[in-house]
Structure formats: C-alpha cells, structure tokens
Amino acid sequence: MQFLPACSKLRQMAKAALVALVLIGSTLAVRLASAQERAAKTEPIVLHAARLLDIENGRIITPGELLVEGERIAEAGRTVTHPPGAQTIDLGDSTLMPGLIDAHIHLFLHPGAEDLQTVQESVPQRTILALLAARADLIAGFTAERDMGTEGAGSADTAVRNAINQGLVLGPRLRVSGNAVDILGGHEDAIDYNPAQHVLSNATYANNVDQIVEVIREQFKEGADFIKMYETGPDSIRDGKLSTPYQYTEAQLEAAVHETARVGKRVAVHATSEPGTLYAAQAGVASIDHANELSEETMRLMREKQIYAVPTFTILEYFAEHAATPERGRFMHELLSLKSREFKKQLAAGVPMAVGSDVGPFPHGTQGRELVLMVQNGMKPLEALRADLLNGAKLLGWGGQIGALKPGYLADVIAVAGDPLEDIAAVQKVSFVMKGGMVYKH
Numbered sequence: 001m002q003f004l005p006a007c008s009k010l011r012q013m014a015k016a017a018l019v020a021l022v023l024i025g026s027t028l029a030v031r032l033a034s035a036q037e038r039a040a041k042t043e044p045i046v047l048h049a050a051r052l053l054d055i056e057n058g059r060i061i062t063p064g065e066l067l068v069e070g071e072r073i074a075e076a077g078r079t080v081t082h083p084p085g086a087q088t089i090d091l092g093d094s095t096l097m098p099g100l101i102d103a104h105i106h107l108f109l110h111p112g113a114e115d116l117q118t119v120q121e122s123v124p125q126r127t128i129l130a131l132l133a134a135r136a137d138l139i140a141g142f143t144a145e146r147d148m149g150t151e152g153a154g155s156a157d158t159a160v161r162n163a164i165n166q167g168l169v170l171g172p173r174l175r176v177s178g179n180a181v182d183i184l185g186g187h188e189d190a191i192d193y194n195p196a197q198h199v200l201s202n203a204t205y206a207n208n209v210d211q212i213v214e215v216i217r218e219q220f221k222e223g224a225d226f227i228k229m230y231e232t233g234p235d236s237i238r239d240g241k242l243s244t245p246y247q248y249t250e251a252q253l254e255a256a257v258h259e260t261a262r263v264g265k266r267v268a269v270h271a272t273s274e275p276g277t278l279y280a281a282q283a284g285v286a287s288i289d290h291a292n293e294l295s296e297e298t299m300r301l302m303r304e305k306q307i308y309a310v311p312t313f314t315i316l317e318y319f320a321e322h323a324a325t326p327e328r329g330r331f332m333h334e335l336l337s338l339k340s341r342e343f344k345k346q347l348a349a350g351v352p353m354a355v356g357s358d359v360g361p362f363p364h365g366t367q368g369r370e371l372v373l374m375v376q377n378g379m380k381p382l383e384a385l386r387a388d389l390l391n392g393a394k395l396l397g398w399g400g401q402i403g404a405l406k407p408g409y410l411a412d413v414i415a416v417a418g419d420p421l422e423d424i425a426a427v428q429k430v431s432f433v434m435k436g437g438m439v440y441k442h
C-alpha cells in the first residue's frame with residue numbers, strides 16, 4: 001500500500017493517519033493508488049467485463065468496456081478504443097456499473113451509539129470512526145453519499161469531506177449537512193435525562209424563523225453542502241395509522257428553503273408522516289427522508305415538484321431485529337409492515353424515489369441491503385437501480401456527472417458478481433471499485 005501526496009509534511013501526516021487506520025483494525029484488502037502514482041502513470045485504463053449496465057436505456061450490454069482517461073470516462077460500450085500504453089483491467093465474469101449512491105447516511109454513528117454518544121465519545125474520537133466508516137462505504141461500492149447529520153459532532157463532517165477530496169483518506173464523494181436542525185425538546189434532543197447534567201442535543205436548536213435563518217447561515221459558514229431538518233417525531237401507531245407531531249410549520253420550512261436557495265443550496269427533512277410531510281412538500285424541500293406514510297396531496301406535490309422520498313427500509317429492519325425491549329421490537333415490526341404497505345401506494349402514485357439506508361446505527365459497508373429491500377417491497381430491480389443512480393445523482397447535485405457510465409462522466413465505476421437486473425442482491429457482491437478514475441478495490 002502506497003500513499004504519497006505531493007508535499008513531504010503532508011505525506012508524513014497522511015502516512016501516520018493511514019497507519020492509525022490500519023492499526024484500528026481493518027482487514028479489508030485495499031489497493032490504494034496514490035495521487036502521485038496516478039500522476040506518474042497518466043496512461044488510460046480500459047476496464048473489460050462480461051457485462052455492462054446501461055442504466056439509462058435499462059439494459060445489459062455484453063461484453064462491456066470502458067475507457068477511462070484521468071478522472072473521467074472517455075468511451076463506454078461493447079468495445080472501446082485501446083490506446084497504446086493503456087492499462088487493461090479484465091474483470092472477468094462480472095457486471096460493470098456506476099458506483100452506488102447512498103442518499104441517507106451517518107458517518108458519525110456506529111452500532112450501539114445512542115443519545116448518550118455526545119456524553120461518552122469526544123468529537124475527535126467520533127471523527128476517527130467516521131473516517132473508517134467512509135472507507136467501509138467506499139469499499140462496499142458506494143462512491144457518493146449524502147451525510148444526513150453528524151448527530152452532535154457539529155461540522156466535523158466538513159473535515160472528513162475535505163480530507164477525502166484532498167486524497168488524504170479514503171471515502172466516497174460526500175455532500176454533508178453538519179449538525180441537523182431541530183426544535184427545543186424535539187426529535188433528537190436528549191430528553192429524559194437529569195436536567196442538571198445538561199446532556200447535549202444531537203442537533204442544533206432553531207425555534208423560529210430568525211433562529212432558522214441564523215443556524216443555516218452558521219452551518220454554511222462551517223462548510224455544509226445542504227441543510228437537514230427534523231420535521232417529525234416521536235412516532236407512534238394509532239389504529240393502524242402513523243401518528244407523529246410536526247416540528248416546524250409550513251411557513252418556517254419555507255423560510256429555510258428560501259434561505260438555502262439564496263445561496264444555491266437545498267433542505268432535506270426527516271419526516272415520517274402527516275402533517276409534517278405535507279408541510280415539507282408544500283415548502284419545496286429536496287427530499288423527504290423516511291416518508292413512511294404520505295397523504296394523497298403530499299404524494300401529488302412530490303410528483304409535481306419532483307421531491308424525492310428516501311425510504312430507509314434497512315434501518316427499520318435493523319431496529320426491528322435489534323430492539324432493546326420486546327415491546328420496542330413489536331412496535332418496529334408493526335412500523336415496518338405499515339411502511340411496506342404505504343411504500344406500495346407511493347410507487348403506484350409515482351412518487352419519485354431515491355435510495356438511502358440510514359446506515360450508521362447498523363454497520364457501514366452493509367447498506368447494499370437497501371436496494372434488496374426496495375425490490376422485496378415492490379420495485380423492479382431496474383427501477384431501484386434508477387432510483388439509486390439517476391435520482392441519487394440529481395438529489396446530491398451531481399446530475400450529469402455521476403450515476404451512469406457515459407463519456408464525460410466521472411469514472412465512478414464498480415464491478416459486481418452476477419447481473420443486477422436479474423438479481424438485485426448482486427449489488428452486495430462488489431469486487432472492484434473505482435472513484436474518479438482511481439482504483440480503490442480490485
């Protein structure tokens with residue numbers, strides 16, 4: 001393994017960081033092509049495999065080849081030009097496809113972390129774990145992700161994103177939100193503890209429009225790419241319907257959308273049910289995450305405004321199977337079956353979908369499961385892949401740059417065993433990962 005950034009001081013720091021990461025216990029075999037190695041070897045790369053996924057036309061091409069020059073795809077098809085001196089990587093009986101996109105992740109969460117994470121773990125400690133999480137996601141084939149809140153680690157995700165962009169550490173392309181925005185006593189506030197201990201909230205408070213605008217400006221100052229707001233919670237089920245209090249009014253969410261739009265950015269909300277989901281759709285957010293139960297009017301607005309629902313099945317499944325008490329387990333199973341029912345209605349209503357797993361509370365690198373669950377709950381594999389790749393790219397603000405294997409696109413490419421259009425579980429068998437023309441797993 002080699003890692004050689006340009007300046008020697010940086011090189012020492014990067015080496016120390018990498019040694020630390022290795023010592024912390026990763027056993028993944030990673031072939032790390034350093035920036036210098038790539039710069040020295042500027043020759044193009046030809047990738048060859050038995051199949052290639054043409055996501056836009058919804059078909060598999062056999063065989064499949066890509067010509068990668070620098071960080072971008074130069075040619076894609078059954079055969080491509082093999083320029084003199086090109087390195088050919090034969091990936092055998094696998095399918096070349098665009099790198100996966102997870103539109104709802106938490107790099108700063110790990111299994112077992114609860115409300116007291118802000119008490120038990122320092123931000124530096126959490127940042128080290130976040131670096132490992134980013135690496136695990138990349139090696140699992142996720143080359144682009146949207147981090148939906150550090151849950152009490154402030155804008156530490158800005159540092160992680162920047163370190164990845166500078167080539168100091170491994171990870172996906174990231175859109176980050178810093179801390180999420182929440183009301184006093186809201187969904188992510190640390191309630192039910194001894195008030196005298198002042199347990200920190202997992203989010204940043206904003207209780208009215210003035211505070212919302214101020215918090216948004218602060219988060220952008222600290223490097224956020226978008227704003228995450230908690231719009232509903234806590235959830236309960238009453239007479240087969242999901243019941244959840246809203247946190248912000250439609251007018252408050254609209255103020256947030258306007259303030260972010262002023263600087264060309266967007267708002268994503270955690271919203272599980274009505275009326276919070278309707279307020280979010282009326283305000284014109286970019287995505288409604290979780291979206292467990294949506295009214296007809298909400299679904300109509302989401303279709304009209306192309307607001308994505310991000311279903312996050314995997315986290316519900318995980319919590320149902322790892323509940324702290326039998327009572328909690330029963331609730332989570334009930335919620336999962338409600339979600340399954342409602343998701344089919346949303347598909348029938350044509351609600352635009354993106355793919356987000358909410359990984360963090362369950363182990364990073366295992367979130368290919370989300371696509372499997374979306375298919376189990378009624379999507380065709382091609383629809384789930386289009387939601388992931390094409391819609392995911394747009395939601396993350398990289399439309400026309402990632403999500404398809406086309407000339408001019410960034411060379412974010414993975415190879416999977418089998419044909420993902422036949423069996424979506426292929427996305428859980430990733431044998432090769434390239435991001436921006438650099439090979440990270442082979």
Ligand SMILES: [Zn+2]
Nearest residue numbers: 104106148358
């Ligand atoms: Zn989340």
